[in-house]
Amino acid sequence: MAYRISRNIEGSIIEWLQAAVDADWASFNIRIVKAFTQVYNGSLPVFCVQVITPNPTKLEIGSATWLRNIEVSIRIFAQEDGARLDLSDWLLEKIESSIPYYSYTVSNGSVSEKVLSGKINVNTILRDEKELVNLENLEQADKFRHIISFLCRVATS
Amino acid sequence: MITIRIDWQGKKGLDNLIRYIKNNMVYGEAQEKIRIIGHHAADNMQKAIKETGYNLDKLANSILAETISTTGGVEVGIGRIESLPFYWEMFNTGFKPGAALSFVPIGGFADGAPDASKSGGRWQVGGGNSSFFDLNINKKPVEPIEYIEKSMRLLDMELTETMKKLGEKFIEGMGRESK
Numbered sequence: 001m002a003y004r005i006s007r008n009i010e011g012s013i014i015e016w017l018q019a020a021v022d023a024d025w026a027s028f029n030i031r032i033v034k035a036f037t038q039v040y041n042g043s044l045p046v047f048c049v050q051v052i053t054p055n056p057t058k059l060e061i062g063s064a065t066w067l068r069n070i071e072v073s074i075r076i077f078a079q080e081d082g083a084r085l086d087l088s089d090w091l092l093e094k095i096e097s098s099i100p101y102y103s104y105t106v107s108n109g110s111v112s113e114k115v116l117s118g119k120i121n122v123n124t125i126l127r128d129e130k131e132l133v134n135l136e137n138l139e140q141a142d143k144f145r146h147i148i149s150f151l152c153r154v155a156t157s
Numbered sequence: 158m159i160t161i162r163i164d165w166q167g168k169k170g171l172d173n174l175i176r177y178i179k180n181n182m183v184y185g186e187a188q189e190k191i192r193i194i195g196h197h198a199a200d201n202m203q204k205a206i207k208e209t210g211y212n213l214d215k216l217a218n219s220i221l222a223e224t225i226s227t228t229g230g231v232e233v234g235i236g237r238i239e240s241l242p243f244y245w246e247m248f249n250t251g252f253k254p255g256a257a258l259s260f261v262p263i264g265g266f267a268d269g270a271p272d273a274s275k276s277g278g279r280w281q282v283g284g285g286n287s288s289f290f291d292l293n294i295n296k297k298p299v300e301p302i303e304y305i306e307k308s309m310r311l312l313d314m315e316l317t318e319t320m321k322k323l324g325e326k327f328i329e330g331m332g333r334e335s336k
Binding site: 036037039040054055131132133134136137138139141142145147 | 243244246247250251252253254255297298300301310314
């Protein structure tokens with residue numbers, strides 16, 4: 001089964017982020033997950049990558065083609081506030097450059113083929129802020145959270 | 158209906174006056190439409206909260222739209238933080254319930270209220286009614302509802318559509334008057 005655009009973006013971003021984390025934060029044991037509930041099943045820090053697909057619009061008047069602006073949110077769950085700031089600044093710098101876009105084919109639950117088929121370009125940063133300001137009733141994992149969300153488009157090659 | 162009759166010498170001056178009145182009519186219409194859009198945003202937040210499996214009626218009912226000002230524009234505020242329950246932000250962004258904040262999912266006791274003198278019935282999830290309890294029962298992470306973000310996406314769409322229509326109206330009026 002071939003993944004469609006949303007899951008391709010999700011997979012591509014996770015793969016790209018994993019490589020970037022391995023290169024820059026190798027000794028920090030940063031986990032990257034895509035399901036919110038997985039955040040709490042392990043150690044901090046964690047990046048949680050989620051893809052949201054807002055309503056598409058038409059590419060132009062008279063066109064049948066949809067213009068897909070895909071919204072991606074990356075939540076950072078840090079162990080302390082300094083780490084939250086460091087990781088969010090680092091991530092923002094990283095997404096300045098385009099992200100490789102892969103088309104995935106999955107067989108029996110695992111990726112059987114991936115083809116580099118374009119680039120993911122970040123168009124607009126929607127949010128770059130600390131989440132959950134009132135820390136009083138929070139568990140440790142939720143105390144130093146940050147969200148970076150953005151709109152992106154795929155430029156296929 | 159109000160009818161205004163104007164006697165004016167010189168066509169250019171009269172045209173300018175008519176344009177001024179019509180522009181102000183579009184402006185007034187815009188103010189009212191944007192005020193309504195603000196109220197829709199609050200309705201959309203309430204709807205997003207009520208569609209979840211949690212009994213968050215208290216939160217949903219606290220999110221109200223208020224027209225703060227109509228001078229020189231229109232300003233609509235949604236949800237006064239001081240009147241919202243403290244968990245408004247936690248349910249929007251998702252969280253892991255801990256010792257300080259736990260809850261029971263919506264459900265009920267099949268045989269009515271539990272009897273304190275007996276071992277008690279079993280809480281059944283789904284159906285029935287329950288309130289938001291501060292009980293140490295459910296520790297599963299609460300997924301983000303993102304009711305603010307969902308409402309903002311709809312607000313953006315509605316605002317773009319409305320501004321487009323108002324802009325067309327405004328430009329149409331300008332074109333007619335300048336002939």
